[in-house]
Amino acid sequence: MFSLSQKSIYGVLAALELAKRYADGPQNSRCVAEDHGIPCNYLEQVLAQLKRGGIVNSFRGSQGGYALARSPQEILVKNVLECLDGSLSLVSDNKSTVLDFFWHDAQTRIEAILDVSLADLIVATRQYDNVVSYSI
Amino acid sequence: MFSLSQKSIYGVLAALELAKRYADGPQNSRCVAEDHGIPCNYLEQVLAQLKRGGIVNSFRGSQGGYALARSPQEILVKNVLECLDGSLSLVSDNKSTVLDFFWHDAQTRIEAILDVSLADLIVATRQYDNVVSYSI
DNA sequence: TTAATCCCTAGTGGATTACTTGGGTATAAA
DNA sequence: TTTATACCCAAGTAATCCACTAGGGATTAA
Helix, strand or coil, X not given: CCCCCHHHHHHHHHHHHHHHCHHHCCECHHHHHHHHCCCHHHHHHHHXXXXXXXXXXXXXXXXXXXXXXXXXXXXXXXXXXXXXXXXXXXXXXXXXXXXXXXXXXXXXXXXXXXXXXXXXXXXXXXXXXXXXXXXX | CCCCCXXXXXXXXXXXXXXXXXXXXXXXXXXHHHHHCCCHHHHHHHHHHHHHCCCEEEECCCCCEEEECCCHHHCEHHHHHHHHHCCCCCCCCCCCCXXXXXXXXXXXXXXXXXXXXXXXXXXXXXXXXXXXXXXX
């Protein structure tokens, strides 16, 4: 019923990567793309959009690349998604129905689920890796 | 970022209408469509899909129409949405990423938000109407 | 018999998605 | 100063999906 766009999936993945390497300075987009099997030129477009949204900074020239504009604690998954695919709005505003209140409430609760910082995500991926390792 | 399809919006609206009139026997689709400003032929297609999904029954001929296949208590909003637009799957299954566990968790929590029966929805719309009435 | 209703298929214009292509421009390092 | 390395940008595109519209056919109660 709902699904994430490929763009958003790539975007969060790239943002997480930049978060992991936050201390190491800018990362070039080609490496990030190759690491995650993302078409290189397409990822550039995604990163450009994240830049326009103030989530990422870019540095040109050799040794250039992309870096988070703020710390991983300050960037939420929701921010990335909203930047790339617009804000979550379950129903269009122009037609109103008797269920608007219900959809609006659902929307608020879904947004809350996505209030997770990149820093939290890093921790979560580590925990998940541990679980997987132990279970093997 | 995500949004509901028009089909789902119409579908839940129609299901709610059939729930409200559950005791009155089958309702014809044209009336339901006109009541909610839904294109008549399109709603028929939506109802046909709900029928194939076992959510609704249909009765042909004059005095025919559509009725819920089960009581309003037994039909969830999630059921209607899944019938019309497939199951909620945030990410495609063929490509796996380090974030699959996160998206999967989010998915489960979103599904929980939609575990609301049509009977609950009726109650909720009444409560909402009361709030609006009092606040005027 | 007839009017009402569901049933079914096909078509369609517009939008969106997920890219690809092919350059241009700034910058660090040689 | 040259050059390699990156980002920057615009256009095109095949495929798919969406939200209908159109137009008949089949069944049933009255």
